Amino acid sequence: MFKYDYYRAETPDEVCEVLARYQGKARIVAGGTDIMVQIREKDKRWKELECLLDLSFLEDELRYIREEGDQIHIGALTTHTDLERSEVIKRWIPFLGKAASTVGSPQIRNRGTIGGSICNASPAADPLTPLIALDAWTVIRGRDGERVVTLKDFYTGQGKVGLKEDEFVKEFTVRKLPEGTVTGFAKLGRRKALAISRLNVSAALRLDEEGRIDFARIAPGCIFSTPDRVETAENILIGRKPSEELWREAGKAVSEEMIRRTGIRWSTEYKQPAVEAIVEDALIECCGSQFA
Ligand SMILES: Cc1cc2nc3c(=O)[nH]c(=O)nc-3n(C[C@H](O)[C@H](O)[C@H](O)COP(=O)(O)OP(=O)(O)OC[C@H]3O[C@@H](n4cnc5c(N)ncnc54)[C@H](O)[C@@H]3O)c2cc1C
Numbered sequence: 504m505f506k507y508d509y510y511r512a513e514t515p516d517e518v519c520e521v522l523a524r525y526q527g528k529a530r531i532v533a534g535g536t537d538i539m540v541q542i543r544e545k546d547k548r549w550k551e552l553e554c555l556l557d558l559s560f561l562e563d564e565l566r567y568i569r570e571e572g573d574q575i576h577i578g579a580l581t582t583h584t585d586l587e588r589s590e591v592i593k594r595w596i597p598f599l600g601k602a603a604s605t606v607g608s609p610q611i612r613n614r615g616t617i618g619g620s621i622c623n624a625s626p627a628a629d630p631l632t633p634l635i636a637l638d639a640w641t642v643i644r645g646r647d648g649e650r651v652v653t654l655k656d657f658y659t660g661q662g663k664v665g666l667k668e669d670e671f672v673k674e675f676t677v678r679k680l681p682e683g684t685v686t687g688f689a690k691l692g693r694r695k696a697l698a699i700s701r702l703n704v705s706a707a708l709r710l711d712e713e714g715r716i717d718f719a720r721i722a723p724g725c726i727f728s729t730p731d732r733v734e735t736a737e738n739i740l741i742g743r744k745p746s747e748e749l750w751r752e753a754g755k756a757v758s759e760e761m762i763r764r765t766g767i768r769w770s771t772e773y774k775q776p777a778v779e780a781i782v783e784d785a786l787i788e789c790c791g792s793q794f795a
C-alpha cells in the first residue's frame with residue numbers, strides 16, 4: 504500500500520507552497536476519478552508520492568465558466584457536468600459540452616474536472632480535442648504568479664504536461680467560435696460501459712452565404728504523440744460545399760497525416776479506417792445527415 508500525507512489546500516497560494524515544499528513528491532487531487540484509481544492499482548508513477556493535495560475546497564476560486572468579450576474562461580475545477588449543462592458552452596462551443604457529456608457515467612461526470620482531465624495527460628481525454636480545435640490556452644499558477652501557454656505546447660510528450668514543481672493549472676481560456684459555426688464530436692470506445700475513448704475527434708465548420716465552408720477546424724485525439732489540429736484536412740474543406748465525398752477526403756487527409764507523423768504501426772490497419780470514419784461522423788454531425 505502507498506502511504507502519503509493528505510493536505511487540504513485553502514488558498515491557491517497554499518497550493519503552490521505545498522507543491523514546492525514536497526519538491527515534486529506532492530500531487531494534486533481534484534475529482535480523484537483518475538488519480539485515486541491509479542493509486543489503488545499501485546501505478547508505479549505514484550510510488551514516490553509523499554502528499555496528496557486536495558484542491559476540491561477551492562471551488563470558489565477554480566470552478567467557473569465565464570464569458571468575457573470574445574473569450575470564455577473555464578476554471579480547472581469545472582466538472583464535466585458543469586460543461587454539459589452550461590448555456591455559455593452550448594451557445595459558443597457546443598462540441599465541448601458534447602464531449603463532456605460522453606465522459607464515463609453521471610457519477611464520473613459529477614466529480615471529474617476539466618483540470619484533471621487535461622493534467623492526467625491521457626491522449627484519450629474527451630474534452631481535449633474540442634479544446635485543441637479551439638486553440639485553447641492553459642493558465643498556470645505558480646509561486647511567482649501566472650503564466651499562459653497554449654494547450655498544444657502544454658503537452659510536452661506522450662502522457663506528459665509541462666508543470667514545474669510548484670505549479671498547478673488554474674484555467675483554460677478559449678476564443679468563442681465565429682457566429683454561425685456548427686460543431687461535431689465523435690468518439691470510438693471499447694464495447695464496454697464507461698469505456699474511455701480509443702479515438703475521438705472534434706470538428707467545427709462555418710458556411711458562407713453561398714454555402715461554401717469558410718472556417719474549419721479538425722482535431723483528432725489519440726493518433727499523434729501530442730494533441731494537434733490537422734490543418735491539411737481543414738484546408739481541404741475551405742472554399743468547398745459540404746458533400747459526402749468532401750467528408751471522405753477530409754477523413755483520408757487526417758489518416759494520411761497520422762501515418763506521416765507516426766509511421767505505419769501494428770495498429771494502423773485498424774486505426775486508418777476507424778479515424779477516417781469518425782472524422783466523417785464528426786463532419787456529418789456538424790452539417791446534418793443530408794450530406795451523409
Ligand atoms: C470508470 C471511469 C470512466 C471514465 N471514462 C472517461 C471517458 O469516457 N472519457 C474521458 O475523457 N475520461 C474518462 N475517465 C477519466 C476521468 O474521469 C477524467 O479524466 C476526469 O476528468 C479526471 O478529472 P479528476 O478531477 O477526477 O482528476 P484527478 O483524478 O483528481 O486528477 C488527475 C490528474 O490530474 C492532476 N490534476 C488535477 N487537477 C489539476 C490541476 N488543476 N492542476 C494540476 N494538476 C491537476 C492530478 O494530480 C492527477 O495527476 C473515466 C474514469 C473512470 C474511473
